[in-house]
Amino acid sequence: MSLHVTDPVRIGTERLSGGRRLGWAEWGPVDGVPVLLSPGAATSRHLGFGGETVDGLGVRLISLDRPGLGASSPRPGRTFRDFADDIRAFAALRGLGRPLMVGNSQGAPFALGCAAAGVVGALAVVSGADEIAAPCFADALPGELRRLVDLAVSDPAAAEKVFAGFTAQAMWDMVMSGSPECDLAVYQQPAFVAAYRRALGEAFAQGGDGYARDTVLAMGHWGIELSDIGVPVDLWYGEKDTGHSPDQGAELASRIPGAVRHLVPDAGGAVLWTHAELVLSTLLRHAPVS
Template sequence: MNNFVTPPERQTTMQLKDSRKLAWSEWGPVDGVPVLFCTGAGMSGWLGFGTSYLPELGLRLIAIDRPGLGLSTPHPKKTLSSWADDTQEFIQAHNLDNVLAVGFSQGAPFAFTLAGCGLVKAIAIVSGQDELFHPSLKPLLHPDVARMVTAIEQDAVEFERQFAQIATADGLWQLIINMSAECDGLRPTFGDRHLYQSDLFAPAYQQALKEGFAQGANGYTRDLVNALSPWPVKLEDINVPVNLWYGALDTSTVHSPDFGATLALRLPNVSHIVDPQQGGSILWTRARDILAKLKSYVSLT
């Protein structure tokens, strides 16, 4: 279990050009190939993944607190596009080359936006949310998710205002647990819920959520609205390699409802892996495979 949870090795902030603060957590060698980790819903960058494999792979994992989460200053009009602008400034300020990215769960649209804006060489989408406005997906949505998508379509401002009044770190944690399978059917002692509620992992995940909500719920609810609205990047135009990783035993209703099948059809340069023995926690249980495959797209001189 120690392989799943390692506190950040470094935590840093920078001041953006508009005077906002951007914060992030890091693991791995400082001269490693940078991997930008787009975290899940409501999470700060405190909880990484695959950290024990970073030295051997020569990777530097960088988990940025999205604006309004963790220690990053809120953006008054945060969008997926403004996230790309902030990330571009971060990349340029640190002279990063051969940048890669991973998007987990709600982090998927943020990683896709980086790819669509030409800021990264390749991305991995792991247990990722899909663009739920796509006509092929609407019939597959859980009723609760469908209602949220419809409410945002009708009045995004009002949805965000109301949701911010009820969203909490503890509430999101309970939602994650309730949507997670108790077992995977093949290894009944190691389902998603078993991992998430384990003695080491649960406090780490909850710490990331606590930090994510430290400034209130507005950062999370703005991310939710942006993720459930039409995305600014056309997936069909993303030419960098995209690795889709899903576990067939994932029971989360907010991840891709067809385990990335529609995403794979829309992306020109895609690898689609659905592991029949994994669930939504595949980010941690197959971390080395995910990172090694992503690293393969970067040729070092």
């Protein structure tokens, strides 16, 4: 399939309390329905999705750099609650109200934290990283991943030191070696390669600490009260995606009141790009009526 990856049409930073910066990039009309993007692991604001559909759908897509990645200031020791507080402040500064949100891959638990905190009005989790430290997955993880999860739970500081040694090239190699053919057909297209490589480079521009903190949080016990989520949540997984959730989000969906789980036939982890219009149009059904 042909993939349409576009550069942002607007880019900038917001100053949060204490002077920290939060980097953002936007696609679509400035007066469109605000949809925040919490990107996947070690990717910056520059890797968006749905560039060919946002104008037609009337979506103002805003991708955010998490602290310590890209253009966002570090926030050592941050938590999912801290991230939700940052997004609440960002939305207030930009006049976004309670925006819709998309959480992709490792960005999913951060987005779920925002939903649990009441910061966003609805959420789409796309190829979302699951809470693999949960006891129900103890026997479902391969040995090396199990070891890293145990370390993230028992000694988060030691785990952060391990993950801080990652680089943009190491992340690229891991994704390319561990993806099914249906995903590689997307990831190896020249336009995607250029955008993804740029996003990886920017994410590691400040070093590996931002990625390391993200990964320790995502791999450990989340501490997010998923049962408190009171906004609509759709979960999207490709049928061939086994890398983000051992059961493709089945158990995760059961923990979120009213969540709807979608399994996309013949798709892998690249659903965010292969089915962007479907994800966004479904999310827009939950937008407030103006």
